[in-house]
Amino acid sequence: MRTCIVPGSFDPVTRGHVDIISRAAMLFDRVVVGVLNNLQKNPCFSLDKRHEFVERACCAEGIQAEVVAFDGLLADLVRRENACAIVRGLRGVPDFNYESQFASLHRQLLPDVETVCLMQSPKVDNISSNFVRDVGRLGGDISAWVPECIWEDVERGLNGKFN
Ligand code: PNS
Numbered sequence: 001m002r003t004c005i006v007p008g009s010f011d012p013v014t015r016g017h018v019d020i021i022s023r024a025a026m027l028f029d030r031v032v033v034g035v036l037n038n039l040q041k042n043p044c045f046s047l048d049k050r051h052e053f054v055e056r057a058c059c060a061e062g063i064q065a066e067v068v069a070f071d072g073l074l075a076d077l078v079r080r081e082n083a084c085a086i087v088r089g090l091r092g093v094p095d096f097n098y099e100s101q102f103a104s105l106h107r108q109l110l111p112d113v114e115t116v117c118l119m120q121s122p123k124v125d126n127i128s129s130n131f132v133r134d135v136g137r138l139g140g141d142i143s144a145w146v147p148e149c150i151w152e153d154v155e156r157g158l159n160g161k162f163n
Contacts, residue, residue: 004085004116006065007034007074009129011043012154013054014145016120016127020089021054022063023118031065032081033058034074044133045157053154057147075109083113090117091126133158 006021010033025031033054037047045053047069058065070077078086086106088099103115120126127145136142136158143151 001029002085003030003032003081003083004028004087005032005034005074005078005081005083006087007036007070007077009038009041009043010035010050010054011041011045011129012050012132012146012150012157013057014124014127014129014132015147016089016091016124016145017054018057018061018063018147019121019124020087020118021058021065022061023121024087024116025063025065027116028085028087031063031087032077032083033065033067034070034077035067036074037069037071049157053147053150056149060147060149073109075106078106078110078113085114085116087116087118089120091120091128 004024006024008017010017021031021033035047035051035054043050051067051069055067058067090096090099099117106113106115132142132145136155142155146154
């Protein structure tokens with residue numbers, strides 16, 4: 001049983017993330033999506049919402065993935081889940097420097113674990129949660145970047161209409 005972790009902030013999950021998770025599911029027997037509870041980053045969506053959006057998006061696409069929240073070190077989650085790889089999406093040159101440092105750090109923390117970078121598919125390239133948040137808050141159309149099953153809720157959330 002080969003397990004991989006797909007970690008991220010998912011603030012909120014985008015079609016680009018879903019593309020990577022679904023391709024990870026084709027490569028590994030078990031996919032665990034790790035949603036970081038990172039208070040330092042001051043996320044726009046609560047951990048519960050980010051977790052829920054990833055679950056709904058995977059479910060709508062029929063992707064077999066477990067979604068877990070994590071605190072602290074990603075390396076600890078990798079050990080806890082007995083994973084052999086960390087999967088990250090790469091949107092080209094702008095992501096490369098960060099991802100190569102990320103991979104090298106994890107090579108030192110977890111010498112027996114591979115960091116696998118998948119190039120984003122052209123149809124979802126250059127989508128970022130940042131853009132989704134900015135455009136959505138300013139009333140722009142985010143439907144092309146966010147999974148269909150959640151985009152209305154994401155839009156409402158960005159406009160402060162949760163609860
Ligand atoms: O979606 P993101 O923000 O690019 O994901 C970054 C993430 C969550 C993978 C990274 O910040 C992370 O793993 N944080 C947990 C703390 C940790 O292990 N830090 C060392 C590696 S950056």
